[in-house]
Each structure stands twice: as C-alpha cells, then as structure tokens.
Amino acid sequence: MEEFAAIPEVVILRLPRYVRVLKQLIQEQVSTVSSERLGQRLNISAAQIRKDLSYFGRFGKQGQGYKVEGLLNELNRILGLDRQWNVCLVGVGRLGRAIIGYPGFAPEGFQITAAFDITPGIVGQSVGRLQVQAMDELARTIKSKAVRIAIVAVPAEHAQDVIDRLVECGVRSILNYAPITAQVPSGVWVRNIDPVTFLQSMTYYLREE
Amino acid sequence: MEEFAAIPEVVILRLPRYVRVLKQLIQEQVSTVSSERLGQRLNISAAQIRKDLSYFGRFGKQGQGYKVEGLLNELNRILGLDRQWNVCLVGVGRLGRAIIGYPGFAPEGFQITAAFDITPGIVGQSVGRLQVQAMDELARTIKSKAVRIAIVAVPAEHAQDVIDRLVECGVRSILNYAPITAQVPSGVWVRNIDPVTFLQSMTYYLREE
C-alpha cells in the first residue's frame, strides 16, 4: 500500500466499474471472486485489477481471491459512496427533465435535491418532486443543502457562466452535459457527457467500408 | 506523416474535440489558429495537438498556424464526418425518447432513422417522426437503411442480448447507455455513456471535506 504517491486518475475511473460488477455478483449470490474472473467481466487484465486495488490496501487472500461483499464495502468507502450526496441540476429543458426523471441516480446515493433555470416560464414549475428555482437562489440553496456536486444541462453558450457560478458557490464536482470544455480552477472536477463526440470518434473506424 | 503505424485511440478520441472548437472559431470569424490557442480552449498542450495532427499529415504553416476552415475539412474527412450516418436506436423508454428528441445529433450528420423496442405496447407508437418497430424487423431495416451505428438504451439486463443482435445484423459501432461492459467481437466499437460511474469517480475527490 503506497500511502503517499498520488493515485492515477485512470485508476479512480475504473473503481466504479469494479463496484458495479461486485454488486452484480452479489445479486448472483457469488461470495468470492478472483481478479481473473473480475477482469473477464470488465475486459480488464487481472494484473491491472490487482495493481489498482493495491493502491488502497490488501483486500484479497492468496489462493482464494476477494470476498465480494468485503471488497465492495472497501471500494464504497474509498470512493465516498458510503453516504448520500445531494446534487443540484442547472438547466431544466428537455435534457434536464430527462435527468430529473432518470431513476438511476437515487439508488446509487445521488439525490437531485434542487433544480435551477434561467427562463421565467420554467422557474416555479414542478418537475418530478422538484420545484424549479431561479438562478439567484443558487448560492443559498447550495449552502443550505450542502451541495458539492452539480449537473449542468444548459445550452453550450451558457455553460461556462453557469459553471463559474457553481464553482463560486462551492460546488467541487460537475457533470457537464454541454458540449464545451469548461475552464475551472484546480480543485474542481468536471466530467463531460457527450454522445456526439463519441459517435464522431467511432465513425473514424467505419470511414472506409 | 506516419502512414503505417496504428493511430492510438486516445488521439482519435481527441479529434472530435478539435472539430468542435474549429466550428466555434468559424462562428467567431477566426480564420487562422495556432496549436497554442487551440490548446488553450481545450486544456490540451500545443505539442499534443501538433503531435496528434502529425499522425495524419501536415496541415499547418510555420509561423502562421492552421487555416481554421482547412483544418476542419481535413478532420471531417479523417473522421468520416463528411457524410450522413444513419443510426438506429434500440429501447424506446424514457431515455430512448429523450435521445430521439435530442436535437444535437442531426446537425452533426447523425440521423436516427429507426427505433426498436420489445414491448408490445410501445411497438407501433409514433415518437418524433419515427414509428417504433418490433425487434424482428431489426435485420431487415438495418440492411435496407445501411445502418452501421446503433444507440442502445435498454435496461442493463437486456443490453448484451441487444448488442449481440445488432452485431449479427452488421452494426459496427455502438453507443451504449446501459450500465454494462459489453462483450463484442473485434472490429466492433462500443462507447459507454454512464453518468453514474462519472459521479462515482468524482466523489473520490470529495470524500474527506
């Protein structure tokens, strides 16, 4: 266990995938798993998985592998998934509504607790169990609900401004659906969800057929 | 220009981002750009951009940089974006409907031309300008519309089966919204869109606060 070296971001990005498979294995009543079998499910080499886990501790037993539930608990703890996270959403257009309606966040501990929009016609509307708030309530709500994570679903031209405001209000992690590369200060993390660039990169391999 | 070495996938994944910024620059009436300025917009080093582009040719001029429009055309050609792509969607639930309604695909040349579902109550419905088709029409439609790209928006438990069928029907690129690691034969590309794992990786950095 290397306590002091920074852990590569690629490693952190893989951990949630381990979490997901471990949950599947629990469903399947599997109580023990080897790095080999875990890797097969994820198309990741066994050595890679062992190396990744070794950044955080020694969770396996030679000759047996890993206890599924034990490893899951460790990973949940490491990733900070052993608690609830309040998330706010900015942008309640078509996409924002789909995000509010998406049932996949809550079971993983991410509760969308506030939604904001700039459009007068949208502010005040009820969407799901949320009432859309005006942007000038951003700071107060983020503080009162201890929000550290935001989802941005506004048009590209407003995304950087919105992100600036979120960062000012203390948000540290942003899931950005707008097709821009946001500029944020260090200490703030942004992940982009961008189906179009994914499609655009895959066409490279289809080019000549 | 290295004609024979395989081009790293990370490079291919960056090219669409260059395309996006170049389009922005055209909007802003900028006709010439240096790797330095391009990099600032994308948080990518100038050297990286030059190296990436050098895999494909020599598009710049020393002392001046790159012609925005010229470089954009080259990248569009390289990525196969100088044409229309027919895309099919499988899974017309809440998420699938949001995807059909998403206005970002068509302007980039991706036309959703067919939608499929397994649920009797959904098959036959009109969604947007599409009529939802039954799964047994998959093969015929994919052939007749020359579909090479599919979007999968079915529940996790059906995703692998759906992907298997798509691959059988000749689909080579899959944008997968289901939270699974799909197993596909070589020659088929899958990209996953997974907001939850993104959130789960960001909480690592928020853990102790």
Add this chain to the structure above:
DNA sequence: GTTTGTGAATTCCTTCACAGCT
C-alpha cells in the same frame, strides 16, 4: 519574430513474473 513538425527524452500506465501466503 512566430509557429510548425518531429525525433528524443520523459513521464505515465500496463503487463510480467514470481515470492509468499492460504
């Protein structure tokens, strides 16, 4: 003076391979 294109150097990531534990 400015900026590209690119080998060389460096850094980062993955895989190897095996000692050591079960």
Add this chain to the structure above:
DNA sequence: AGCTGTGAAGGAATTCACAAAC
C-alpha cells in the same frame, strides 16, 4: 495447487526542444 501483491520490465502517451519554414 491457487491466487494475491508487487517490484521490475516493457510499452504507450505526453512533453521537450529545436531545426526548418514562413
């Protein structure tokens, strides 16, 4: 015998740095 954890090796990606072109 089976599998982990990990240094060492190998491979990949990024950055450096500069000659050449404008």
